[in-house]
Structures are given as structure tokens and as C-alpha cells.
Amino acid sequence: MFHLLLAARSGPARLLGPPAYLPGLEALWSPRALLLWLAWLGLQAALYLLPARKVAEGQELKDESRLRYPINGFQALVLTALLVGLGMSAGLPLGALPEMLLPLAFVATLTAFIFSLFLYMKAQVAPVSALAPGGNSGNPIYDFFLGRELNPRICFFDFKYFCELRPGLIGWVLINMALLMKEAELRGSPSLAMWLVNGFQLLYVGDALWHEEAILTTMDITHDGFGFMLAFGDIAWVPFTYSLQAQFLLHHPQSLGLPMASVICLINAIGYYIFRGANSQKNTFRKNPSDP
Template identity: 45%
Template sequence: MVATNLNPPTKGYEFLGPPGAFLITVGVPTMTYALYFGCSETSGGCLAPLNTLWPTASAAVSDIAWWKSLFDKDAFLLYLAWYAYTLLTWLILPGDWVDGVVMRDGNKKQYKINAFSTFLLTMGIVSGYIYRFGPQSFTFIYEKWVGFVTASLLMSIFQAAACYAGSFAPGKLLALGGNTGNPIYDFYIGRELNPSIGSFDLKSFNEIRPGLMLWVLIDISMVCEQAVRRGGIPTDSIILVLLFQLFYVVDCLYNEPAILTTMDITTDGFGFMLAVGDLTWVPFIYSLQARYLVFNQVELGPAYTAAITAVNLLGYYIFRAANGEKNDFRNGRNPKNLKYMTTERGSKLLITGWWGRSRHPNYMGDLLMALAWSLPTGFSTPVTYFYVTYFLVLLIHRQRRDDENCEKKYGKDWHKYCEIVPYRIFPYVY
């Protein structure tokens, strides 16, 4: 009876149910490869001529040699070594143990916080390596790009399959949205809430370690590749992309405890959706702009550099200020004396400050930063703006999921709150 109460069958679907889950499971790897083969030196540019896309793609997928070329043994072994390194540093580097939120079984998981120190160690090692052996020694990620993508996909599939199989063991706490009984959907969305081995929590580990840190290493490899081609000095555009994305990652790692209250950690199960998102999509899609600038070099000049920097700083200010207000309020502090409404459940919802301007002001800041990462590539192709476009769709979907959950949780109080704060992300727009 207890297990039934804790793990009720999921009654509804997201992502259009099993057909949608299957299409996304196939579509994410397909899109990752397509963004490389459709925007690279090997394809002749970005975007390749439309009249050649289908004949080229059809010829490739019908050739067994092309399929074999997706796997690179050296890249696979290097990727496994990288994942093992991040796991080892989690284990041996010191860090505080922080409580997560109370789960519905009444327990709290503890999470080891040492991602920032892991990143500092990694940057020290990489910097020393490049200083000793030169930038040409760190161009291997660019050269073996497809192999690294395949390695990360294989790791994602392996983890998702292992966690799905392990979720049927007795005593597992399942995600409320991942217990439908349909294997395609549950494999994708994630059946078990917190797959763990002892004190090691796989979901939170993947969230900000192997993929997020690899994203920066990829950017550094792109800068090294461009510097080698130019004989020493990379362009201001690729440096700007590196600095923006480096700053974003450093901020996330430094504020590691903040992820413990996100929907990914508290609500979603760990399945293929999170595995492939963390390990493949983040490092290899988010670094598209840096990879593009290797072979399509753009010189911005001081004026454009300053303008793009201003967009990024504005986005970061909104993102950090909004999250700061929320975190202060959740922890019982209200230094700005912000107004709030109290629901019948006793919960308090902010209605002034950034959270009075829209229901998700942090998303607005995130999107401005995403735009700033694409602007250094110029306007010769729409492909380098794929990330900000995708991110807009993702955040709107996430906002709608959050609003639906809040409506179930707060009922008529949520409708009252929406009248006070009518805009969802962008004030006066949406």
C-alpha cells in the first residue's frame, strides 16, 4: 500500500505521448549530427546549398562506410576518460554536503558540492597543457567532433537504459510523470526520480559536470583551432563567445546548490531526455557558434563588441537579480521589502520586483544571454541562431509546464496571481 501511494500510475502524457517521445528520442541525435554535417567545412559551408542537402544526406545514410565513420575509437576512449575524471574529482575533492528538498517519501537527499573546485582544477590542467605543448595540441576536439558526439550519445543511451531497468527494483521512488507503464515514454521521460549508487546521485552529477564543463573545453578547442589557422591571434568574435559562455558556466558551477530546487532535480525522472540533454545536447549544440567561427571568421570591432557585451550583461543582470530575489524569499529573507500574496495553502507568491514584472523573469535574462552568444557570428546564416530559437521554444514549454503545476497546486489562488502578474516571460509582450 505504501509503495502504491508513493508511486501512483501516471495518468497523463507530455510531449504528445509515446509517439512524441519516440520522435524526440530519434530526433535529438539526428539533429545533433545534422547541425554538424549541415554547418561545417566538410559540407562546404553553413548552410549547405539546399538543392544538395537531400542527395548528399541520402547518399550518406545508404553508405555503410558513412555509418562507420560516426564512431572514432580514440574519441570514444577520450570521452570515457573525461567522464571518469569528472567522477573521480567528485569523489576525492573536498566539498560540503547540502540537503536537497524534502521528497514525497519524507526524506532529503544530500548532495556533494564541489563542481566549482573541479572546474578550477580542470582549467589549471588544460591551461598548463596548452602552455606547455601549444594551442595545436588542443585542437583534437574540433578534429574528432563527430566521434565525440557519438561517444556522448552512447553514454546517454547506456545510462538511460540502465536507469530504466534499475527502476523496477523494489523500494525505488519513481517520478510522478514517468510511471505510465509505456516503455517508450518512460524510457524517454525518466522512470526513477533519483537513480543513485550510495551517496552518488547520477542526475545532479550529470546536470552540471561532464557536459557543462565539456562545453567550455570545446570552446577552448575551437579558439585553439582558429588561433593555429591565423598564426596566433584569434578573432574578437570567438573570444567573445568563449568569455560569455565561460562566464555562464562558472556562474552555474559557483552557484551549484541553486540547481537543487530546479524542476530537473525535484520533479523529473532521469531518463533519456535528461541524459542526452546533459551529455550531448548541451556541450555539442551550445558550442555551435564557436565551431562556426573557426571556419567562418568574423571581426567585430570595438563598437559591435561593446554593444553585444551590453546585451549579455543586461541578460545576466536580469537573470541573477531575479534568481536572487527568489532565493532570498525562499530562504525567509526579503531585503527589498517585496510585496507578496499568501495562498490558502499558506504559500507566498511574490508580486513585485522582477517577479511582479513577469512570472518567469529569469527566463527573459537567459534568452538575452543566448541571443548575445549568437550575435558574434553575424547574420550570414540563420543556423548559428538555432540555439536561441530552440531555447525560446524550450523555455516557453517549461513555463507552461510550471504554470500547469502551479494551477493544480494553488487552484483559484493561481488565477488571482495571474491577474496580478499577467505576463509569462516578457513584460508587455508574452
Template identity: 45%
Template sequence: MAPSKSVARRDAELNPRTKTYEFLGPPGALFVTLSVPIMTYALYFGCSEHTGGCPPPLSSETIVASLSDPNWWKSLWDTEATLMYLSWYAFCVAAWFVLPGDWVAGVPMRTGQKKMYKINAFSTMLLALGLTGGYIWRYGFESFTFIYDKWVGLVTASILMSVIQGIGCYAASFRPGALLALGGNSGNPIYDFFIGRELNPSIGYFDLKSFNELRPGLILWVLIDISMICEQAVRRGGLEKVTDSMWLATAFQIFYVLDALYNEPAIFTTMDITTDGFGFMLGVGDLAWVPFVYSLQPRFLVFRQNELGIPAAIAVLAVNGLGYYIFRAANGEKNDFRNGKNPKNLKYMTTERGSKLLIEGWWGKSRHPNYMGDLIMAFAWSLPTGFETPITYFYVAYFAVLLIHRQMRDDENCEKKYGKDWHRYCEKVPYRIIPYVY
């Protein structure tokens, strides 16, 4: 009995009970758990040629009639789409195991250990693109339009996968020796299921959180964009007739994903990996929200085809280029500094803990300049859709709320970590994201 009591005592010391809530506690967690799937469906039914437009001419009577019809609920399920999604997920898992890749150490955990991560997301992306390109070359553009046709069924499958993983990870987190997230051990099952109870749920060396963060959803986002190009090419009579707006919207998004996967090691210093547990919040975000909400603009451009013209296209390119430059330059400064490098000889302040905080360069302009670059790029992704509807700008509004929430969480954690030094740092860098604005 003595060893089990010792293990229990060690686990209790290593995994203290969470005493503060985010998202307004369990009621807020329950609301987000239900609202994210609902909003994912709503963004399809509220902006689709199959329902009549963006937005369609809906009334409260029409909505109530649909929700009261069992056939409408049955239409959300598509067995073939589910099998396609499961095959895709299995492909990503197999690629993780089969493709070669370096092993990179993450940041030190509370145990003093560093988790090792396999780096092969970019090669997985290249393999997926190669297979997709070969399939389209062999069978034609019309063969890869099935994602557009089976959108709702694929959404349902991705949400189902998120729920299953959320429940499985929550149940597995109660095994002895599990390292829990400091914010996910409240004791309330609704909240802990949503926020993520275990920090790094893994099967052997296979880390579920980092895998979901970079592979199934992000790469599927690219394949969705390619499918939208194929759908428009079929409708317009050839690839050469695809609109410049479609090319721009998809190119921006595909490049964004390629860049993220190429710089895979950078993710291991983010809050998602170092601080948050893996629960339904990250699962549904990675697997359903990212691929099926972030691709709204290309899907819109399938049935609202828009030719920008050269001047407008150049302007949109410039906006995206500005955002990308800020995003990459800021992240480059941060990653160099965290790795003990300072090629620009930027000024920094040293805290009582011995930590060093940049106060010059992009990180002297705001405390989260990379978020500013992200927001500018998000705006550029929506510009090709024109100004016919505000729905295609949903991503910009949502992303702004998400980044502000992340900034507030990060600042709160830094205040706890650095104390009065954080207040001194905020005096030197007063702006949170956008200089002179916020």
C-alpha cells in the same frame, strides 16, 4: 510473504501510475528520442567547413547517397574519440569522489526525506581548467585542437553514453523501494525510458541526475570552447590574433558555466531535480546536446572568422550584460525568498496552503523573469557570428521553445498545487516570461 506484500503496497501508494502524458505521449517521446541525436549530427553536417559551409550546398541526392553509403555510417564511429570521452567521464566521476565539498540537503521528497548532494562542481571545473591550461602551456595550442578534429566521434560517444545510462536507469527503477517520478510511471516503456522513470537514480550517495546536470556536459562545453580558441589561434598565427568575436562568444559561454557551477546549490530547487525523473531525455540533453549544440557559435567562428570592431563588441557586451543582470537578480530574489529571507522587503501573497508567492520585484514583472534573462543572453551568444546564416541562431530559437515548454509545465503544476490561489496570483502577475509580450 507478508513483508513483501507490505513493501509492494507501500510502493504502489508512494508511486501512483502516471495518467497524463507530455510530448504527445509515446509517439512524441519516440520522435524526440530519435530526433535529438539526428539534430545533433545535422547541426554539425549542416554547418561545417568539412561539408562545405553553413549551410553547405547539399541536395536531396547528396543526402540520400550519403545515408546509403555504409562508409558514411562507419565514419560516425571513432574508437580514439570514444576512449577520450570515457576517460573524460571517468575523470569527472573521480573528481566527485576525491575533491572535498560540502553536503547540501535538497527539497523534501514525497517520502518526507531530503536527499543530500555533494557540492564540488566548481572545484572540478577549476581542476579541469588547471590541467588543460598546463597541457596547452607544455605542448602548445595545436595540441588542444583535437576536439575540433574529432567532433563527430565525440558526439557519437556522448550519445552512446546517454543510451546506456537511460537503459540502465530504466531497468534499475523496477527494484523494490525505488522512488519514481510522478510523470514517469506510465507503464509504457518507450515513454518511461525517455521521460525518466526513477526520480533520483543513485549509487550510494552518488546521485546520477545532479552529477550529469552539472559536470560532464557543462565542463566539456567549456573545454570545447577552449579548443575552438586554440584551433583559430593556430590558423591565424597566434593567440593575440584570435578574433574579438571568438573571444566574446567563448567568454559569454564560459562565464555562464562558471556562474552555474559556482551557484551549484541553486539547481536543487529546479524542476529537473525536484520533479523530473532521470531518463534518456535528461541524459542526452546533459551529455550530448549541451556541449555539442550550445558550442555551435565558437565552432562556426573557427572557419568563418569575424572581426566585430570596438563599437559592435561593446553593443554585444551590453546585450549579454543586460541578460545576465536580469537572470542573476531574479534568481537571487527567488533563492533569498525560498530561504526565508526578503532583504528588499518585496510584497508577496499567501496561499491557503500557507505558501508564499512573490508579486513584486522581478517576480512581479513576470512569472519567469529568469527565463527572460536567459533568452537575452542566448541572443548575445549568437550576435558575434553576424548575420551570414540563421543556423548560428538555432540555439536562440530552440531555447525559446524549451523555456516556453518549461513555463507551461511549471504553470500547470502550480495550478494543481495552489488551485484558485494560482488564478489569483496570475491576475497579479499576468505575464509569463517577457512583460507586455508573453
């Protein structure tokens, strides 16, 4: 992940070969980044706990019970956007965020590791019926990586469900927006390419959160334990690598004419139509294989 972040901001932007430079510890560790990251997680956790427009039941578990999940991810996205907008109107320097991506990625990785240790220890006292089928090999490294407990919770706060879509996906949108603002500061206005990247990826995130209930039938929720693989992927890999396109455009501006932009929009629209239709069909089948 760090190699990708360094490559995106380097002159040649080469993925093959060593990075143009290796950052020292002072470039990776920042108490300010740690506080900002913890505040972000706290904000998303608080939004998770707000009253939901709907509470859905998950798939049937080994003990024939069903867990309940708040469907308020899109609400969290909208409220986050409103809070960020209010902050910017009050002078929040969102354009400064791109300069903190390396230390933020570092503390996110550190958080994922510590969180995974907590999850592994918590699973030691979980009932057998609560364990995931794949993360209980007896090999502690393997089980730590895949996760032992299927749905680790404290009261009704579901850690895996929370991490799956909230801090990472919404954080991805925020990083993209910060990169757009930074480009506007550097060049007077964002490029058309930057606008398209922000728009397309916002559509993807908005779609995921609007159809949040569909995640309850996916393999991540129904089969995989919650260990380092998902924790790191959800809160570190997603926001900092999925925003690589916008990071690249900030450091390597690309000219894009309207004809080519129109073609790109058409291709994206076709792809989104196929993506949404396929995902809806998969979700319907998983919920009821007999559905016509």
C-alpha cells in the same frame, strides 16, 4: 544534433534543407573518441568525489527524507582548467579536438542511450517512493524517455545531479577553448568574435557552477525522472550544440569592430544582470515561498 554539427562546418551553413554531406560510419565511430569520452566522464566523476566546500540538502522527498549533495562543481571547473593547462604545457594538442567533434558526439549519444537503459533497469527494483511522478505511465518507451527514478544513486553518487552540470557544461567550455586554439592555429590569433563567445559562455558556465546549490530546487531535480531525455540532453546535447557558435566562427570567420563589440558586451552585461537576479529570486522562492 548531427545536422546542426554538419551545418556549422558546411560552406553555406544552412539549417533548412539537407546537410552538405552525409558522413559515413568511419567518420562517426572512433575508438580513440570513445576512450577520450570515457576518460572525460571518469575525470569528472573523480572530481565529483573530491571533498566538497559544502554539502547541501535537497528538497523534501515523498518519504519526508532529504538527500545530501556535494557542492563542488566550481571546484571541478577550476581543477579541470588546471589539468588542461598542465596538459597543454606538456604538449597536449587541444586544437585537434574540433576534428573529433562528430565521433565524440556519436559516442556521447551512444553512452546516453546505454546509460538510460541501465537507469531504466535500475528503476525496476527501486521503491515506489523513489519513483518520479511523470515517468511511470506503464508505457516502456515513454518511461524510458522521461525516466522512472527521481534520484538514481549508487551509495552517495547521484547520477542525475552529476550529469546535470558537470560533464556537459564543463565539456562545453573545453570544446569552446579547443575551437579558439584551432582558430589561432589557422589564422595566427583568435578573432574578437571568438574571444567574446568564449568569454560570455564561460561566464554562464561559471555562474551555473558557482550557484550549483540552486539547481536543487529546479524542476529537473525535484520533479523529473532521470531517463534518456535528461541523460542525452546533459551529456550530449549541451556540449556539442551549445558550442555551435564557436564552431560556426571557426569555419565562417566574422569580422567584429570594437564599437560593435562594446555594444554586444553591454547587452550581455544587462542580460546577465537580469538572468542572475531572476534565478536568485526563483531559487529563494522555491526554498521558502514566504521569504520577503
